[in-house]
Amino acid sequence: MSNTQTKSLCLDGLSDREILEYRLEWENYTEIMMKSDGNCQFRALADQLYQNSDCHELVRQEIVKQLKTHPKIYKGFVDHMDFSQYVKNMSTNSQWGDEVTLRVAADVYQVKIILITEREEREEGEEGEEEQKSPLSLF
Known part of the structure; x- marks a missing residue:
């Protein structure tokens, strides 16, 4: 076994x-518990990246900037709505993050993100990138 x-x-x-x-x-x-205000994914990322969950707005801004700058890379991951509407929604404070924003965060910050849930672990970020920082663990 x-x-x-x-x-x-x-x-x-x-x-x-x-x-x-x-x-x-x-x-x-x-x-580490995060405020339940719709920004919890961004707060968790900010906590791991900057050791301060209050930096969630900066993390959201960087993710939205990446989405706007590289729509061809991320458009295919958004199949539930128009991509421009998705980016507009993600620009809004208290809009929940999702799998796409985790993927974008991994790209922006050049990290592997390990998502720990009651089910299997999931990872976001490219495998084998030499310049990655330590993985971020979110749960």
């Missing part, structure tokens, strides 16, 4: 919250 299967078996019967807490403890992470 592989190590991954052993971990999965240990999580049977646990609530989503218990699974998340187990995964955080397993990976030796500490949870």
Whole structure:
């Protein structure tokens, strides 16, 4: 039995919250609560990048700037609405971030972002980039 299967078996019967807490403890992470104001993804990124969640507006501005500057790169990731409307929405304070904004943040800040949830870990950012900084872990 592989190590991954052993971990999965240990999580049977646990609530989503218990699974998340187990995964955080397993990976030796500490949870930092963010304000629930629609900016939580940007706050979490700002906390990891600048050690200050109040820098969320700067992070949002950089992500929106990247979207506007490189629409050909990101347009294909936005299939649920018109791309220009998506960029306009993301420019708005309290607009929730999504998978696209995580991808853009990884590109802008040249980092690998590890998203830890009660399900599998997901990573955003290019594999094998030599100049990447330490990964950012969000949960």
